[in-house]
Amino acid sequence: MRTLEQIIIDTLSDFKIHAQRNEGLTGVWVGEEKIAALGVRVSRWVTMHGFSLNVNPDLSFYDGIIPCGIFEHGVTSMENMLKRSIKMAQVKIKLIKFFNHHLQKEKKYA
Numbered sequence: 001m002r003t004l005e006q007i008i009i010d011t012l013s014d015f016k017i018h019a020q021r022n023e024g025l026t027g028v029w030v031g032e033e034k035i036a037a038l039g040v041r042v043s044r045w046v047t048m049h050g051f052s053l054n055v056n057p058d059l060s061f062y063d064g065i066i067p068c069g070i071f072e073h074g075v076t077s078m079e080n081m082l083k084r085s086i087k088m089a090q091v092k093i094k095l096i097k098f099f100n101h102h103l104q105k106e107k108k109y110a
Contacts, residue, residue: 001026001038003102004051008036010098011053011091017081025073028053033076053095054078056085 005021008028012019012035019036022029028036036053054077062075078086 001040001049004038004049005036007095007098007102008051008053010101011094012078014094015078015082015086015091017078029073030076030081033074035076035078035081053091054080055088055091 002021005026005028009019009021012028012030017030017035019028019030021027022032025034026038027034028038036051038049038051041048041050054075056079057077059075059077059080078091
């Protein structure tokens with residue numbers, strides 16, 4: 001999970017968005033707002049990990065829900081932080097780059 005968070009943090013950094021982990025809260029944050037959520041599913045002894053990164057969502061959809069059950073924090077997106085729309089293809093390319101970087105690094109230590 002921490003590696004997934006770091007991949008997202010590195011990706012956002014490439015877009016000049018300063019993101020971080022917040023102590024005790026899973027996910028990736030920009031200040032006090034969540035920009036990426038992570039999840040794990042376990043079924044029949046198999047684990048699956050996933051994440052969602054808010055690139056260009058309509059943030060008004062979050063008005064009626066409490067994301068991840070966290071009352072005291074809001075949500076944000078790359079578009080909101082950069083004040084412009086981002087092409088999903090650009091984000092995918094950077095995510096793949098950092099996935100490869102981190103997975104190769106972990107492979108060395110395995």
